[in-house]
Amino acid sequence: MTDWEADYDFETVINRNEFIDTVEIKECETVGRSLVARRSISRGDIVLVESPLLQYFLEPTCRSSLSPFYTKQLWKTMKEIVQSEDPSIEQRTTTTTDDKSHSSYYSDDDEESDYSNDDDESDTSDDDHSTPNSSFNPGVPAAMLAFLQLYPPPAKSHVTDSAHFQRAQPPDFDFFYYPSTEMEHSTVQLVCRSAKRVVQEIDLYRHVDPELLSTFILKIYGNAHTVALDRKANHRSKLTTLTHSKKHHRRQTIYAHRNEDNQQDNDNDDNGAAVTTTTSWGSSSTGPRPSIALMLWGSKFSHACSPNLLLQYDPPTNTMVFVATRAISAGEVLTFSYLPEDESLGGLVCGSTEGRRAKLQQFKFFDCACDRCQGRDGSRGADCPERCISAASTWYQGSTRTWECEQCHSTARPSFVLPEMEKGESYVERMVTGMATKVRNGANGGGGPSNSVVHMMETYLNNLLQRGHNQGDSDDDNDGGDVVAAAAIPQHHWTFGYIHGLLAIYHVELFPRTFGKGLASQLGLTETGFKEARIYIVDFLHKRLWSSNPVPAFFAAWHVLSPVIQAVMDGTEEKQYFVPVKKTKASRRQVTATSDDDTDSSSDSDDEPPVMLDPLVIAMPVEWNAYITDMADVVTNQWVPVIKEIFAGRSSVVVDDMMHQIQKWSNRVNECKALA
Numbered sequence: 001m002t003d004w005e006a007d008y009d010f011e012t013v014i015n016r017n018e019f020i021d022t023v024e025i026k027e028c029e030t031v032g033r034s035l036v037a038r039r040s041i042s043r044g045d046i047v048l049v050e051s052p053l054l055q056y057f058l059e060p061t062c063r064s065s066l067s068p069f070y071t072k073q074l075w076k077t078m079k080e081i082v083q084s085e086d087p088s089i090e091q092r093t094t095t096t097t098d099d100k101s102h103s104s105y106y107s108d109d110d111e112e113s114d115y116s117n118d119d120d121e122s123d124t125s126d127d128d129h130s131t132p133n134s135s136f137n138p139g140v141p142a143a144m145l146a147f148l149q150l151y152p153p154p155a156k157s158h159v160t161d162s163a164h165f166q167r168a169q170p171p172d173f174d175f176f177y178y179p180s181t182e183m184e185h186s187t188v189q190l191v192c193r194s195a196k197r198v199v200q201e202i203d204l205y206r207h208v209d210p211e212l213l214s215t216f217i218l219k220i221y222g223n224a225h226t227v228a229l230d231r232k233a234n235h236r237s238k239l240t241t242l243t244h245s246k247k248h249h250r251r252q253t254i255y256a257h258r259n260e261d262n263q264q265d266n267d268n269d270d271n272g273a274a275v276t277t278t279t280s281w282g283s284s285s286t287g288p289r290p291s292i293a294l295m296l297w298g299s300k301f302s303h304a305c306s307p308n309l310l311l312q313y314d315p316p317t318n319t320m321v322f323v324a325t326r327a328i329s330a331g332e333v334l335t336f337s338y339l340p341e342d343e344s345l346g347g348l349v350c351g352s353t354e355g356r357r358a359k360l361q362q363f364k365f366f367d368c369a370c371d372r373c374q375g376r377d378g379s380r381g382a383d384c385p386e387r388c389i390s391a392a393s394t395w396y397q398g399s400t401r402t403w404e405c406e407q408c409h410s411t412a413r414p415s416f417v418l419p420e421m422e423k424g425e426s427y428v429e430r431m432v433t434g435m436a437t438k439v440r441n442g443a444n445g446g447g448g449p450s451n452s453v454v455h456m457m458e459t460y461l462n463n464l465l466q467r468g469h470n471q472g473d474s475d476d477d478n479d480g481g482d483v484v485a486a487a488a489i490p491q492h493h494w495t496f497g498y499i500h501g502l503l504a505i506y507h508v509e510l511f512p513r514t515f516g517k518g519l520a521s522q523l524g525l526t527e528t529g530f531k532e533a534r535i536y537i538v539d540f541l542h543k544r545l546w547s548s549n550p551v552p553a554f555f556a557a558w559h560v561l562s563p564v565i566q567a568v569m570d571g572t573e574e575k576q577y578f579v580p581v582k583k584t585k586a587s588r589r590q591v592t593a594t595s596d597d598d599t600d601s602s603s604d605s606d607d608e609p610p611v612m613l614d615p616l617v618i619a620m621p622v623e624w625n626a627y628i629t630d631m632a633d634v635v636t637n638q639w640v641p642v643i644k645e646i647f648a649g650r651s652s653v654v655v656d657d658m659m660h661q662i663q664k665w666s667n668r669v670n671e672c673k674a675l676a
C-alpha cells in the first residue's frame with residue numbers, strides 16, 4: 001500500500017492500482033490542490049477510469065426515480081426563480097450563439113414531457129423565446145432537484161417506493177472544492193439568492209438549509225462534468241458490480257438506486273448512437289441525453305487550456321477515461337480542459353485568452369493561470385499599430401493583459417480592437433461562430449444548412465474578411481451605410497483562419513451539392529476551396545494550435561478535411577465498368593432453335609448489367625498540387641502518428657474510421673504523384 005492510499009476513498013476508481021501508482025494529490029502553487037504525476041507518463045497512457053459518484057439528467061422531463069420530486073410546476077417555478085435572479089438577462093437583448101454552457105443543451109421541445117407518471121396535469125409550456133434564457137437554466141434547477149434526491153423532505157420520503165431510497169444517505173461531499181458563498185461573484189450570488197428563494201417559496205424545500213443547498217449547487221458548478229448519458233448502455237454496464245466495502249454501503253444503495261432508474265428509463269428511451277466529448281458535433285438530438293456527472297477523483301485534476309490529459313466519456317460503461325495526450329514528467333500537474341474540447345466559442349480552438357478566462361470565471365469561479373493563458377495569445381495577433389516594420393505583429397499577452405509588438409515592443413492597441421471599435425472584434429467573433437453553427441448543424445445529418453445560408457454565406461464571409469467588422473450589430477445587409485473604413489481581420493486572429501475553414505466547406509462541399517458539380521468545376525471552386533482549406537488546416541490549426549492542443553485541432557480540422565478528402569478522391573478517378581458483350585439476335589435464335597422449348601423467351605433483360613470495376617486513377621489537376629501536398633504532409637506525417645498514439649490505449653470507432661480515410665487519401669495522393 002502506498003503512503004496516500006490509506007487516507008482516501010477509491011470506491012469509484014475502476015483502474016485503482018494504476019491510478020494510485022501514477023498520481024498523487026498535492027497542494028500546488030498556482031492551482032491549489034491538484035492531482036500530480038508521481039511517475040513519468042507516456043502519451044496514450046490511461047491515467048484514470050472512474051464512475052460518477054452522482055449523476056442526474058440536466059433536463060429532467062418526468063418523475064422517475066432519478067428525479068423523484070420532479071413535476072412540471074416545480075421545474076417551472078425553479079426556472080422562473082433562477083431567471084428572475086439573473087441580472088445579465090436585463091442586459092441581453094438578443095440570445096447569442098456563443099453560450100455553450102449548461103444552457104446550450106436546453107430543449108423545451110422534449111417529446112418525453114408527457115410521461116404518464118408525471119402527475120402534474122397543468123400544461124406548463126414555459127417557452128418564452130422573446131426574452132433570453134438565463135445561462136443558469138437548466139443547470140441550477142437541475143442541481144436543486146438532485147439535492148432533493150439526496151436530502152428528501154421528511155414527509156415525502158414515500159414518494160418513491162424504493163427501499164433503497166429511504167436507506168440512502170447523502171454521500172460525503174466534503175471532498176469537493178466550492179467557492180465561499182460570501183464571494184462577490186455574480187454567479188455565486190445568483191446561486192445563493194436563488195437557493196434562498198426556493199427554500200422560502202417552495203414547500204418541498206422547507207426542511208433545507210439554504211446555505212447547504214447553495215454550497216451543493218456551487219460544488220456541482222465547480223466540479224461536475226456534462227456528459228451525454230446513453231441510458232441503455234449505462235444499464236448494461238451494471239454499475240452495481242463494482243465492489244463495495246461495508247464502509248461505503250450508503251454509496252452502494254445510491255448506485256443500486258440509479259440502476260433501477262436506468263431500468264425504468266429504458267422503457268421510454270429511443271436513444272441513438274453514443275457520443276464522446278471530443279466528437280460532440282456528431283451528436284443527435286434524439287440520442288443520449290445530457291447528464292451531469294460528479295466525479296470524486298476526476299474533479300481533482302486542474303484545468304489547462306493546453307491540457308496534458310484528454311477526457312473521454314465511455315458510454316457503454318458510463319465511465320470517464322482520462323488519457324495522456326503527451327509525455328508527462330513526474331511532478332507535473334495533471335490537467336484536462338474544463339471548457340469544451342471542440343471548436344465552440346469559449347472552447348480550446350476558437351476564441352481568445354480573454355474569452356476562455358471569462359467563461360471559466362463565470363462558470364467555474366477562477367481566473368485561469370495556465371501556461372497558455374499566461375503566455376502570448378497565439379489566436380489574437382494583429383499588425384503593429386505603429387507600423388514599425390511591415391511584417392510586425394502585436395499580440396495580446398495573457399500575463400500582463402496588454403498588447404505588445406514583437407518588434408518595437410509598443411503596447412498600443414491594434415486598430416482591430418481600438419476602444420471605440422471594441423464591437424469590431426466581438427462582432428466578428430459572434431458572427432463567425434453563428435455562421436459555423438448554422439453550417440455545422442446542417443452538415444451533420446440535418447439535411448445541410450438552409451438554402452438561404454448557402455446562398456449568402458460566401459458574400460457574407462468575404463465581407464467580414466475584407467472590411468465588415470465595424471458594421472453596426474443590426475446592420476447585416478452590407479448597404480455600407482454605417483461601415484467605418486478599417487483594416488481587414490488580421491491574419492493572426494483566430495477568426496481569419498476560421499472564416500477560411502467555413503469558406504472551404506462552402507466551396508468544396510456545399511456549392512457543388514447545391515448548385516451541381518459541373519458548375520463548381522467550371523468556376524474553379526474546388527481549387528479555391530483547397531486554397532482556403534490549407535489556410536485553415538496548415539496556417540491556423542497546425543501552426544497555431546497543434547503542438548499545444550493536438551486532439552482539439554484534429555477534430556476541428558475534420559469538418560474541412562473530410563470534404564477535401566472526398567473531393568480529391570472524386571477528382572482523381574474515372575469510374576470504369578465492364579459491359580458484357582450483348583447477345584446478338586442470331587445467336588439468341590440459334591440457342592432457341594437448339595433447345596426443345598419452342599417459345600422465344602429471350603429478351604433484352606437477359607443481358608447482364610455492367611459491372612463496376614476499380615476506378616482508373618488519373619493525375620491530379622496541377623493547380624491542386626501545392627495545396628493538397630501541404631495538407632497531406634501535415635496530416636499524414638505529423639498528425640496521424642500522434643493521434644494514433646493518443647488513442648492506442650482506448651480505441652475509438654470514430655477515430656479509426658478517420659485514420660482509414662486519411663490513409664486511403666494519402667495513398668491516392670502518392671499514386672497521383674507517380675502518374676505526373
Ligand SMILES: C[S@@+](CC[C@H](N)C(=O)[O-])C[C@H]1O[C@@H](n2cnc3c(N)ncnc32)[C@H](O)[C@@H]1O
Pocket residue numbers: 030031032033034175176177222223299300301302303304364365366367368369370
Ligand atoms: C475542479 S477544482 C480542481 C481541484 C480543486 N483545486 C480542489 O481542491 O478540489 C477547480 C478549482 O481548482 C483551481 N484551478 C484549477 N485549474 C486552475 C487554473 N488553470 N488556474 C487557476 N486555478 C485553477 C481553481 O481554484 C478552481 O476553482
